[in-house]
Amino acid sequence: MSLTGAYDGNNIFAKILRGEAPCVKIFEDDEVLAFMDIFPQSQGHCLVVPKNVEARNLTDFPAERLGPLFQRVQRLTRAVIAALSPDGVIVTQFNGAPAGQTIFHLHVHVIPRYANLPLQAHNQGKPADMEALKSQATRIAAALEP
Ligand code: AMP
DSSP: OTTTSOOOSSHHHHHHHTSSSOEEEEEEOSSSEEEEOOSSTTOOOOOESSSSSSOSSSSSSSGGGGHHHHHHHHHHHHHHHHHOOSSSEEEEEOGGGGOOOOSOOEEEEEEEOTTTSSOTTTTTOOOOOOHHHHHHHHHHHHHHHO
16 A cells, blocks of 8 residues: 555655665755656746655654754745745645655655646646756755755
8 A cells, every 4th residue: 555554765766865866956955855846747846855764655754854844845945936936836745646646755845836827737747858947946046045
């Protein structure tokens, strides 16, 4: 069952965290790695992935790390707003395949919303242009508060 069970260290986010797969990085510290979603639901869709933990979803993540994780989610969300000027931002995460989860290492989505642009369906986004992603990541990183 995708909602429970053993953590599988072969998931793509674990590989990215180990440096075995590439990502378009925005920032990294001891707690998290933040990078661009390569199938974005909207321009600037990014992900915050906690490091040094085997957590499939919110339910098996250590409670004492929720504060540090969401401090970083808030910092990234503020930077996305400053860099890309969206009209709104969705901050979300999914638990279990029937809820929409496809990668079973806890992560938080930060999805800018633009009033005049449609939102792509979750996991039905088209592959992003890598140069555009790198440009967005650079702009978001430059807008991060200290
Ligand atoms: P979820 O469905 O909540 O597990 O979200 C997984 C997200 O990861 C989706 O939005 C995918 O577009 C995104 N994704 C899948 N593979 C990669 C990858 N290699 N690098 C960045 N994002 C990815």
